Amino acid sequence: MNPPVSVCEAPPYREIFPVDGGNFDDAGLVSGEIKSRLKEMGLVKDVVRRAALVCYESEINIVSYARQGKICLEVLPGHVIIEAVDEGQGIADIRLAIQEGWSTATERIREMGFGAGMGLHNIRTYSDIFHISSEEGLGTRLKMIIHIPREEGPSGGEGSA
Ligand SMILES: Nc1ncnc2c1ncn2[C@@H]1O[C@H](COP(=O)(O)OP(=O)(O)O)[C@@H](O)[C@H]1O
Ligand SMILES: [Mg+2]
Numbered sequence: 001m002n003p004p005v006s007v008c009e010a011p012p013y014r015e016i017f018p019v020d021g022g023n024f025d026d027a028g029l030v031s032g033e034i035k036s037r038l039k040e041m042g043l044v045k046d047v048v049r050r051a052a053l054v055c056y057e058s059e060i061n062i063v064s065y066a067r068q069g070k071i072c073l074e075v076l077p078g079h080v081i082i083e084a085v086d087e088g089q090g091i092a093d094i095r096l097a098i099q100e101g102w103s104t105a106t107e108r109i110r111e112m113g114f115g116a117g118m119g120l121h122n123i124r125t126y127s128d129i130f131h132i133s134s135e136e137g138l139g140t141r142l143k144m145i146i147h148i149p150r151e152e153g154p155s156g157g158e159g160s161a
Contacts, residue, residue, distance in 0.1 A: 013075040021067040031055035050126040054144045057119035058084035084142040091134040
């Protein structure tokens with residue numbers, strides 16, 4: 001197993017993944033793919049875990065509340081940038097939407113195990129920088145930045161799994 005690459009060796013990398021609104025059968029595939037890419041790059045586990053989580057929540061929200069969208073992944077020396085952009089119903093009150101437990105999920109969404117109202121809250125918690133903007137009736141745009149730590153700790157244990 002290769003040791004994790006340091007920040008400077010992380011390749012400049014950009015990829016765009018389309019996400020279909022309403023397609024619950026495929027919900028989670030894009031974030032799974034993004035997680036694999038980041039693992040392959042050898043990024044430290046904590047960065048991969050947080051990036052995968054914010055991608056997953058963004059993807060589920062596009063599937064749940066938008067007609068269509070995309071997730072853009074960019075890995076630069078020093079940080080991972082994830083943007084989730086959709087065309088859909090938008091969010092009327094962003095402050096409310098970010099609150100823990102606040103949800104407009106339908107019965108159908110809840111039956112599938114989503115709709116606990118923690119997605120945006122967790123995205124904000126696990127991102128180092130988080131921007132959200134939305135226009136009702138048009139769509140929503142999220143930008144999440146996760147910093148890649150500059151050096152491994154002395155134990156270097158992150159790359160062992
Ligand atoms: N991409 C989106 N487009 C429209 N509304 C959204 C979007 N993402 C989130 N929301 C709104 O914000 C609320 C909170 O989102 P979230 O924290 O992910 O919780 P949940 O999805 O479990 O309801 C949602 O119930 C929905 O009303
Ligand atoms: Mg959600």
